[in-house]
Amino acid sequence: MKTSQTLFNQTKLKATQARLEVTDILLKNPRPLSHQEILKKLPQNFDRVTLYRNLNWLLKNGLIHRISGEDRARYFEINHQFIQSNEKYRSSRKIAPDNHLHAHFNCQNCGKFFCLDDIHPKFKLELPPKFIFDTIELTVKGKCSRCQ
Amino acid sequence: MKTSQTLFNQTKLKATQARLEVTDILLKNPRPLSHQEILKKLPQNFDRVTLYRNLNWLLKNGLIHRISGEDRARYFEINHQFIQSNEKYRSSRKIAPDNHLHAHFNCQNCGKFFCLDDIHPKFKLELPPKFIFDTIELTVKGKCSRCQ
DNA sequence: AATTTAATGCAACATTATTGCAATAAATTC
DNA sequence: GAATTTATTGCAATAATGTTGCATTAAATT
Numbered sequence A, B: 001m002k003t004s005q006t007l008f009n010q011t012k013l014k015a016t017q018a019r020l021e022v023t024d025i026l027l028k029n030p031r032p033l034s035h036q037e038i039l040k041k042l043p044q045n046f047d048r049v050t051l052y053r054n055l056n057w058l059l060k061n062g063l064i065h066r067i068s069g070e071d072r073a074r075y076f077e078i079n080h081q082f083i084q085s086n087e088k089y090r091s092s093r094k095i096a097p098d099n100h101l102h103a104h105f106n107c108q109n110c111g112k113f114f115c116l117d118d119i120h121p122k123f124k125l126e127l128p129p130k131f132i133f134d135t136i137e138l139t140v141k142g143k144c145s146r147c148q
Numbered sequence C: 001a002a003t004t005t006a007a008t009g010c011a012a013c014a015t016t017a018t019t020g021c022a023a024t025a026a027a028t029t030c
Numbered sequence D: 001g002a003a004t005t006t007a008t009t010g011c012a013a014t015a016a017t018g019t020t021g022c023a024t025t026a027a028a029t030t
Helices: A002-007 A017-028 A035-041 A048-060 A080-084 A086-091 B004-009 B017-027 B034-043 B048-060 B079-086 B087-089
Strands: A064-068 A076-079 A105-106 A114-118 A133-142 B066-067 B074-078 B103-107 B113-116 B132-143
Touching: A002 B087, A017 A035, A017 A048, A017 A076, A035 A048, A035 A076, A048 A064, A048 A076, A076 A080, A076 A114, A133 B103, B004 B017, B004 B079, B017 B034, B017 B048, B034 B048, B048 B066, B048 B074, B074 B079, B074 B113
Parallel strands: A105 A133, B103 B132
Antiparallel strands: A064 A076, A105 A114, A133 B132, B066 B074, B103 B113
């Protein structure tokens, strides 16, 4: 398992203690976590605003993804594309590419997200005139095994 | 264009003035609207809590869909499946069926949703053990023609 | 070491949505 | 059709999530 320290070392991005701690948590977790869930895993005195700001910074710099839950909270996960892509590739763009489809399951009861790695939908993407494409989100909703 | 009055007449659902007004607005609009947008289209004195409650009621009874925006707001649209399905079909279930895939475009700038009626993805849906399926959401994100 | 720049911590604020409860409207029973 | 029961509405208060302002601290640069 890659650590946040080696990840930051490979980039020109500035590491701080807070960023390393937050990134480590997301690296360790197989599913997107809410701000609240991440805060619980951080040291007791970790400031919640600092967490919000660091999550926004990580998002802006392409290290993580963000998805909006049915429960109005946002959920965050490591951008594996960023981690896998090499330095050369990354340095050619300010923001890491983020346009592949990665499906999730979202529990309508507990709000948790789960990654569905086996879903690879095929379709023709046609947008109205002058609409600009960025990403696609495919979310399956229902009840997770613990909530049924 | 079907009116909310005829829609309610075809069901056993109780119509109130407020429900008819809200439903009429959603019937007239081709794209999902936020609570705020709907409130603006209603008479000035329409209570915002009543709108929240009516939207939740319409959702529970299957007349509308709800999607969560990137902006943490919820957007509402008429459930065309409900409207098209006949009385017999509807009365056999308390909640109208809602498991077809209907794709949307979500503008990352203004937050507006647009329906993408031409997208029909094909994929095999495999969920982890004991997960219960309800609906699928496919959302394309980017900038709409007015925000680029 | 001095200076500039960026990050943090705390308080206040913003937005969206829900809950409690009295008042009103609608449906049901007699 | 009046009396009773049930559901809905309107207003105030509260909840949950997230952002902004600003002084302090830490980090990077000169």
